[in-house]
Amino acid sequence: MELRQLEHFIAVAEEKHFTRAAESLRISQSGLSASIRALETELGASLFVRSTRRVELTQAGRALLEESMRTVASASAAREAVAAVRDVLRGTLSVGTEQCLGAVDLAEQLSRFRADHAAVAINLGFAGSAQLLDDVAIGRLDLALLAVCGATPQGVRLDTLSTEGFVVLSGKRHPLAGQKEVSISDLGGETIVGFQPDWAAQQLAARAFAAAGLPHAATLEVGDVHMLLDLVERGLGVAVVPAHFARKRPDRLAATPLADQSLEWTVAIATPERPSPAARALLAQLV
Numbered sequence: 001m002e003l004r005q006l007e008h009f010i011a012v013a014e015e016k017h018f019t020r021a022a023e024s025l026r027i028s029q030s031g032l033s034a035s036i037r038a039l040e041t042e043l044g045a046s047l048f049v050r051s052t053r054r055v056e057l058t059q060a061g062r063a064l065l066e067e068s069m070r071t072v073a074s075a076s077a078a079r080e081a082v083a084a085v086r087d088v089l090r091g092t093l094s095v096g097t098e099q100c101l102g103a104v105d106l107a108e109q110l111s112r113f114r115a116d117h118a119a120v121a122i123n124l125g126f127a128g129s130a131q132l133l134d135d136v137a138i139g140r141l142d143l144a145l146l147a148v149c150g151a152t153p154q155g156v157r158l159d160t161l162s163t164e165g166f167v168v169l170s171g172k173r174h175p176l177a178g179q180k181e182v183s184i185s186d187l188g189g190e191t192i193v194g195f196q197p198d199w200a201a202q203q204l205a206a207r208a209f210a211a212a213g214l215p216h217a218a219t220l221e222v223g224d225v226h227m228l229l230d231l232v233e234r235g236l237g238v239a240v241v242p243a244h245f246a247r248k249r250p251d252r253l254a255a256t257p258l259a260d261q262s263l264e265w266t267v268a269i270a271t272p273e274r275p276s277p278a279a280r281a282l283l284a285q286l287v
């Protein structure tokens with residue numbers, strides 16, 4: 001089994017298509033197909049269910065994917081470690097983040113990093129915090145900025161950047177706007193504007209509602225911070241969000257502190273226990 005074959009396998013698994021995978025790898029489709037067939041022969045198992053339009057992983061393929069990603073990530077880290085000994089950071093730094101964390105100006109930080117390490121290519125993607133943790137654990141990401149909302153997978157290290165409370169965002173004329181603070185139990189009859197289930201703010205708020213014995217059904221569910229603010233501003237509901245959201249539209253939205261102290265927004269940096277040299281450099285810059 002060669003590292004090149006594992007890279008080919010990962011590309012097909014992610015693209016779900018041999019032609020697109022071959023294009024991304026810049027090799028011929030026939031060469032890619034031959035590489036995958038050789039890998040399947042060596043393992044004695046089919047890795048993909050093939051159809052005319054797409055391919056899907058078999059059970060054996062799913063089992064191989066996670067380990068393949070770890071192996072390829074480890075090989076990449078080894079190459080970068082050798083380059084680092086020569087005082088030159090090279091390779092690729094894959095970074096993930098959830099939207100609107102509030103603790104880091106990521107664009108500024110990545111700009112600084114690129115200025116200091118021009119030979120490192122930066123890949124950036126967005127996802128929910130739980131997914132980001134999993135991606136760090138399996139080697140898909142070198143570093144992730146996220147909100148702590150569950151158990152930390154084995155092999156992942158968290159460095160805390162900041163912690164803050166939550167507020168209830170409402171329109172300026174909403175009855176909650178004039179209160180000094182509000183509790184979860186006060187929101188039982190309110191229409192909730194919330195994020196999609198994989199966002200950390202949504203998961204944390206749902207747990208707080210459950211602890212208070214209330215359902216947390218986001219009648220208006222969005223995948224964009226600005227849309228959430230628009231809906232609240234127009235009086236379509238209220239939102240339970242981290243306190244820093246209050247800084248976005250202070251002239252048009254009211255932010256009432258949430259009395260429930262157990263609901264906290266903790267932003268952290270997730271890295272593997274043995275981060276790549278490039279990830280270590282960015283981590284040192286951030287903390």
